[in-house]
Amino acid sequence: MSALIEARDLEKLYRMGDETVRALDGVSFTIPRGDYCAIVGPSGSGKSTLMNIIGGLDTPTRGRIVIAGNEIGAMSDDDLAVFRNQTIGFVFQSFNLLPRLTALENVELPMIYGGVLPKERRERAAELLQRVGLGQRMDHRPTQLSGGQQQRVAIARALAGRPALLLADEPTGALDTSTGVEILGLFNQLNGEGATVVLVTHDHDVAGATKRTIEMRDGRIVSDQRNDRSARNDAHV
């Protein structure tokens, strides 16, 4: 497997008043294509900062991170916008669907910024909603959908730009346990179909559903190990 993400000695410093906070303190890792990996750690561990950098929303203070050939630290704001649009599929804890748009229109949204033609956009959005099991609810608005259904719409939206990486921030955090299990199952299925997935979570059970867990504390990686999923796989999928 070739490397999708290569990070070397990442540092991120924040100035908060007179203090300088070291959110990332020399982080290095590699994530190959097709991996399904969780970044875990308590709040303040630097996992959110790392996720923002991987997602192209933020840039490191020092160090180098290359994602699908793009060096994040060297890109302009507009280049990062294109990178997010073309390379990253975001899934958020609170879904972040636009309430005035239908499920279909929400899935179309990233393709609007990608300049995809309306007809092609609608076809692809419909196809993606079918794939996440919401073929019957394309014209529903977010308020007419359950939490799990909303997160499925959000996942379909994340897939719209055919991203190299699905990046999910606490994707089960706002869902009850059984719905969370369903969503994790969907990620697992997508990974099985070839998608690279990175989950950010503070929940070790969620992390255990993935193939690999990177654990962070105080801005450093404290452990990075393959998960033994054989026991749980059947339960979750």
Next chain:
Amino acid sequence: MMRTSDLVSSSARALRANPMRSALTALGVIIGVASVVAMVALGSGAQAQVERSIASLGSNLLIVVPGAMRGGGGVRGQAGAGGGWDALTIDDAEAIAQLENVAVVAPSQRARTQVIANGLNWNPEVNGVTPDFLAARDWEIASGRMFDDTEERQARRVVVLGNTVAMNLFPNMDPVGQTVRMNGGAYEVIGVLESKGQSGFQDQDDIVLAPFTTVKRRIAGRRGRGNSVSQISVKAESEQVLDRLQEDVENLLRQRHRTREGEDDFTVQNLSSISETMAQTTGVFTALLGGISAVSLLVGGIGIMNIMLVSVTERTREIGLRKALGARQSDILHQFGLEAVTLSVAGGIIGLVIGVAGAWGMTTLFNLPLVVSPLNAGLAIAFSGLVGVLFGAYPAYRAAKLDPIEALRRE
């Protein structure tokens, strides 16, 4: 990069989501544009009215009257330095006719008398004129004919009626061939003048034209004695020579009356310069009205800015999401900018319609011509668009510059 059609539909959707708020925000611009349009149309109407009424007196026309202009303010004094009502004579008129660049000279003698016909009576201005008077004043006969030079010399008892007089004395019949009585004498009506309408506060059609000599001998009474005239109309050959002719007439009359500049016993009125001055005055008035109304447009613009800032704050999370999904700064800038411009241009168009309707109402009320030029209408729309750009720019810029991480974290 976002496609233009997507940009338009995103903005339209956002505005439709809060119809009441959008309508109220646009209302500020509607009121502003409507008042600017109405005020400018009203002012232009007044200006056109002034120009039209002065032009209706005759083109390239100098009017010489006895008495000096008192001071510089344009208030005419009938008795100036040594000048009385009899200061102008028929000889002055003949001398003026010899000047260069003169097309027509027409002396006239005014009188006021009651005119009676069919038991109806009317009190118009009776003007004793030569046949050239019509040419000097650019006036036409509507029906019948004008008297000729022979009739004028022989002091025949014939009259030509102004439109108002004809309507009042002969409400249901053709006046031509009828008889009217003035000062106890009978006069045959041989023609009716075409209508000229109001000039300022004076009805130009409230007039009876009679041969000059007839009025001198039979109607004017004491004032008609001697060879004085109450007015000399001088028509120049062209607009270009009008100012020079005015000087020539003034110099000639000073020579003849042995007066010096500043002691004149006559006044030469140049109608085109009066027209210019009055048009300038009403123009300033129009600009003033428009300027005051423009302040309300400014207030409308501030309303747009205010609502757009509220909207950016409310939609911070949406902006963060759009950025995370790949919106560039320019996409966000355009979307919010377009919302502001849409509000203001829609307001501008509605305001234009209301303004024109209001101007129509007011001009009908004040009996003024309605002047709405396509240029003014276009300017009103363009200006409201500009208001949208100016006042939408800052909120849109704030939206575009939002940090997506911060924006997504906002509840």
